[in-house]
Amino acid sequence: MKEKIIGVIIVIFSFICQVTICKFIALNDIGPNLLVIVAASFGFLYGKKPGIIAGFFIGLLFDVFCGNILGFYALLFMYIGFFNSFFKQLVYKDELPLQLLLVGVSDLFYGIIVYLLLFLLRGKFHFGYYTLHIILPEVIYTVILEIIVFFIGSLIRKIIPEETDRSEKKEIA
Amino acid sequence: MKQKRPRFTLPSNYILLFLTIVSVVLMLVTFTTDLFNGVLADVSGHVTVPFQRGISVAGRYLSERTEDLATIRSLQEENDTLREQVDQLTIENNTLMQERYELNNLRSLYQLDQEYSEYDKIGARVIGKDGGNWFSSFIVDKGENDGIAVNMNVIAGSGLVGTVTKVGDNWARVTSIIDDSSNVSGMILATGDNLIVSGDLELMDRNNIRFEKLIDSADKVKEGDKIVTSNISDIYFPGLLIGYITSIDADSNNLTHSGRLTPAVDFEHMDEVLIITQLKDDYDEFEE
Numbered sequence: 001m002k003e004k005i006i007g008v009i010i011v012i013f014s015f016i017c018q019v020t021i022c023k024f025i026a027l028n029d030i031g032p033n034l035l036v037i038v039a040a041s042f043g044f045l046y047g048k049k050p051g052i053i054a055g056f057f058i059g060l061l062f063d064v065f066c067g068n069i070l071g072f073y074a075l076l077f078m079y080i081g082f083f084n085s086f087f088k089q090l091v092y093k094d095e096l097p098l099q100l101l102l103v104g105v106s107d108l109f110y111g112i113i114v115y116l117l118l119f120l121l122r123g124k125f126h127f128g129y130y131t132l133h134i135i136l137p138e139v140i141y142t143v144i145l146e147i148i149v150f151f152i153g154s155l156i157r158k159i160i161p162e163e164t165d166r167s168e169k170k171e172i173a
Numbered sequence: 174m175k176q177k178r179p180r181f182t183l184p185s186n187y188i189l190l191f192l193t194i195v196s197v198v199l200m201l202v203t204f205t206t207d208l209f210n211g212v213l214a215d216v217s218g219h220v221t222v223p224f225q226r227g228i229s230v231a232g233r234y235l236s237e238r239t240e241d242l243a244t245i246r247s248l249q250e251e252n253d254t255l256r257e258q259v260d261q262l263t264i265e266n267n268t269l270m271q272e273r274y275e276l277n278n279l280r281s282l283y284q285l286d287q288e289y290s291e292y293d294k295i296g297a298r299v300i301g302k303d304g305g306n307w308f309s310s311f312i313v314d315k316g317e318n319d320g321i322a323v324n325m326n327v328i329a330g331s332g333l334v335g336t337v338t339k340v341g342d343n344w345a346r347v348t349s350i351i352d353d354s355s356n357v358s359g360m361i362l363a364t365g366d367n368l369i370v371s372g373d374l375e376l377m378d379r380n381n382i383r384f385e386k387l388i389d390s391a392d393k394v395k396e397g398d399k400i401v402t403s404n405i406s407d408i409y410f411p412g413l414l415i416g417y418i419t420s421i422d423a424d425s426n427n428l429t430h431s432g433r434l435t436p437a438v439d440f441e442h443m444d445e446v447l448i449i450t451q452l453k454d455d456y457d458e459f460e461e
Contacts, residue, residue: 012220012221012224013224015221015304016221016224016225016228016301017228018304019225019301019302019303019304019312020225020228020229020232020300020301020302021228021232022304023301023302024232024235024236026306029306029377029441030306031306033304033305033306035304047185048185048186048189049185049188052185052188052189052192053188053192056192056196059196060213061217061221062304062305064210064213064214064217064341065217065221065301065304065312065339065344065346066303066304066305066308066310066346068338069199069200069203069204070199070200070202070203070210070213071195071196071197071198071199071200071203072196072200074192074195074196074199075193075196075197075200078189078192078193078196082189085185114305114307115307118307119307119353119374122354124353124374124375126375129375130374130375133375134306134307134374138306
C-alpha cells in the first residue's frame with residue numbers, strides 16, 4: 001500500500017515537474033523528458049506491472065493536459081514501461097551505464113513514434129531536420145537529466161534504506 | 174522467488190492487454206465525442222494545478238532574481254538617465270494633460286466612439302507549458318469556473334497568442350499560433366489581402382512562422398506589413414494583430430505568394446495572457 005502511494009506521488013510530481021521546471025531549464029526550446037525517465041525506470045527497476053501501470057498513468061496525465069486524443073500518450077508511455085521491464089534482470093540499482101542506455105533508447109523511441117504518428121502523417125517529411133533539431137537534442141538532454149536523477153535516487157536510498165526488496169522508493173526526489 | 178504470495182494477482186501481460194484496449198477505446202471515443210474529456214480534465218486539474226501554480230511562481234521568482242543580479246549595474250546607470258527624463262517628462266506631461274482635457278471635451282462633442290470595439294477580457298497566468306518538445310501550447314490557471322470555453326481567443330500585449338483548446342474546472346490549455354498544427358486566417362492590414370498563417374516547428378527556433386496562399390495581384394504587399402486576423406474566420410475575432418512580414422516569395426504557380434512573418438507576441442517570455450471571454454459565434458449574433 002505504502003509503495004503504491006509513493007508511486008502515485010512520483011507519477012504526479014514528475015508530471016508537474018515536466019510542464020514547469022523542465023521548461024524553465026529548456027535550451028533553445030528543447031527540454032529534457034522526465035516522463036520517459038520515470039516510465040522507463042519503473043520498468044527496469046521494478047518490473048513489468050509497475051512499469052506498465054506507471055507508464056499508463058503518466059501518459060494519461062500527459063494526454064489530458066498536452067495531447068489532443070486521450071489514450072495516445074498513455075499507450076506510448078505504457079509500452080516504454082513494458083519494454084524496459086525486460087531488462088529488470090540485467091539492471092542493478094547502483095549501476096549507471098545500462099540505465100543511461102535504456103533511458104536514451106526509450107527517449108529515441110518516443111521521439112520517433114511521435115514524429116511518425118503526429119508529424120509524418122500530416123505530411124511533414126523532413127525527418128532529418130526533426131531528428132537533428134528535436135529528437136537528438138532531447139535524447140542528450142534527457143540522458144544528462146537521468147544522471148542527476150540517478151544520483152538523487154541513490155542519495156535517497158542512502159538516507160532512507162530500503163526495508164524490503166520490493167519497496168517502491170524510486171529515484172525521483 | 175516471492176515468499177508471500179498475495180491472494181489474487183493478475184498476470185502483467187493481461188494488464189498490458191487490458192490497458193492497451195482501454196487506450197484504444199479512449200482514442201476512438203475521444204475522436205468522436207467529448208465523453209471522458211470533461212471528467213478526466215476536471216479530476217486531474219484538481220490534483221495537479223495547485224502544485225503547478227506554486228512551482229511556476231517559484232521558478233519565475235528564481236529566474237527573475239538571476240536576471241536581477243546580471244543587470245544590476247546597467248540598471249544603476251539607467252536609473253540616473255531615467256531620473257533626468259522624469260523631470261523633463263513631468264513638464265511635458267502637464268502640458269499634455271491640458272491638451273488631453275481639451276481633446277476629451279472635443280471628442281464628447283463630436284460623440285466619437287472608441288476606435289475599436291472593446292471585448293470583455295479576463296487575465297490568466299501561465300502555469301505550465303507543453304510537456305514535449307513537439308507542440309507549442311501552455312496551461313493557464315483560469316478554467317470553466319471563470320467562464321472560459323473552448324475556442325476563445327487569447328491575446329498578450331497587443332498580439333494574438335492563440336485559442337483555448339481544452340478546459341477543465343480550474344485550468345485551460347491554450348494552443349498558440351506558432352504550434353505546428355495551428356492555422357489562422359489572416360489579412361494584410363494595408364491592402365486587405367487574405368492569407369493563411371500556419372505555425373511550423375521547422376521555423377520555430379528562428380522565431381518565425383509561415384504564411385501562404387496570399388493573392389497579391391497588385392503586388393503591393395511588402396516586408397514589414399502588419400498581418401491581422403481576417404473576418405472570414407469562425408474562431409478568431411477580426412483585427413487582432415498576428416505579426417509582421419519578414420520575407421515574401423512568389424509561389425511556383427505564379428498566382429499566390431508565401432513567406433514568413435514574425436509574431437507580435439514574445440512566446441518565450443509569456444507570464445500572463447488575456448482571454449477574450451466572448452466567442453465569435455455569440456458575438457456575431459449579438460451584432461445582428
